Amino acid sequence: xxxxxxxxxxxxxxxIGWGRFPSEEPIMSAIISLLTIIPSDYRNEVVLITAGxxxxxxxxxxxxxxxxxxxxxxxxxxxxxxxxxxVVLVIGPTSLTPPPGxxxxxxxxxxxxxxxxHKHFERATVVIMPAAVADYRPDQxxxxxxxxxxxxxxxxxxxxxxxxxxxLALQKSGQFMVGFAAETDNLIxxxxxxxxxxxxxxxxxxxxxxxxxxxxxxxxxxxxxxxxGIVEDIPLMPKRDMAMKILDIIRxxxxxxxxxxxxx
Ligand code: C5P
Numbered sequence: 037x038x039x040x041x042x043x044x045x046x047x048x049x050x051x052i053g054w055g056r057f058p059s060e061e062p063i064m065s066a067i068i069s070l071l072t073i074i075p076s077d078y079r080n081e082v083v084l085i086t087a088g089x090x091x092x093x094x095x096x097x098x099x100x101x102x103x104x105x106x107x108x109x110x111x112x113x114x115x116x117x118x119x120x121x122x123v124v125l126v127i128g129p130t131s132l133t134p135p136p137g138x139x140x141x142x143x144x145x146x147x148x149x150x151x152x153x154h155k156h157f158e159r160a161t162v163v164i165m166p167a168a169v170a171d172y173r174p175d176q177x178x179x180x181x182x183x184x185x186x187x188x189x190x191x192x193x194x195x196x197x198x199x200x201x202x203x204l205a206l207q208k209s210g211q212f213m214v215g216f217a218a219e220t221d222n223l224i225x226x227x228x229x230x231x232x233x234x235x236x237x238x239x240x241x242x243x244x245x246x247x248x249x250x251x252x253x254x255x256x257x258x259x260x261x262x263x264x265g266i267v268e269d270i271p272l273m274p275k276r277d278m279a280m281k282i283l284d285i286i287r288x289x290x291x292x293x294x295x296x297x298x299x300x
Contacts, residue, residue, distance in 0.1 A: 205235030
């Protein structure tokens with residue numbers, strides 16, 4: 037059974053919110069992918085995927101977060117599952133229903149995400165990290181709710197969170213590592229910098245200011261880069277199709293790595 041998420045907008049009740057019947061585009065894309073023969077080319081792979089944002093507590097009722105919906109990570113997890121991978125999905129707080137049949141580990145903070153990812157890293161053969169991990173967190177979260185101090189400005193002291201991918205690079209033992217870069221400017225430069233700084237094999241860069249390619253949408257457009265430069269420019273398409281494309285690109289690279297090992 038394939039289920040689609042409802043869409044956001046005006047509803048028959050007169051309210052605006054989640055609950056609209058999906059539009060033709062995601063329905064058609066779901067039908068096409070159900071009718072397409074999907075290869076089992078990930079059956080020997082263990083794919084570790086992260087999704088969604090992280091929440092960093094300010095006090096017991098407030099937190100710092102971002103607009104990530106987790107949809108790209110979910111799409112990748114479902115695509116890898118269809119291609120018969122063993123999938124471990126580490127998800128930050130999202131409103132999405134966990135995909136059935138996938139080993140899903142819910143986490144809240146960047147530190148929890150790091151711990152969950154590290155726990156499953158060793159047995160993974162591919163790691164894909166679309167999660168929008170918070171880069172900073174409040175230094176000292178308050179134990180009780182902070183009270184408003186009249187109209188006085190308020191400042192929060194932030195400290196940086198652990199960079200999960202960088203910490204994984206130190207323990208890498210053959211895993212194919214893919215990061216994501218959601219940018220508003222200097223897309224290629226920023227993505228290339230992150231690819232190198234985080235020791236990645238590949239990075240998927242998307243300009244979140246482009247219509248249909250931002251956080252929360254069901255579609256995405258992206259440029260895939262490796263250490264030699266641009267690999268593929270993926271046009272706007274449903275995230276489930278982009279997930280399949282990304283897995284195609286990774287598969288080619290894994291096969292190439294294996295061939296090179298055999299030749300050596
Ligand atoms: O936040 P940034 O743009 O640096 O994210 C780029 C990549 O690094 C993403 O794949 C993200 O999941 C990962 N990341 C991470 N640990 C962080 C921040 C980001 O692994 N603390």
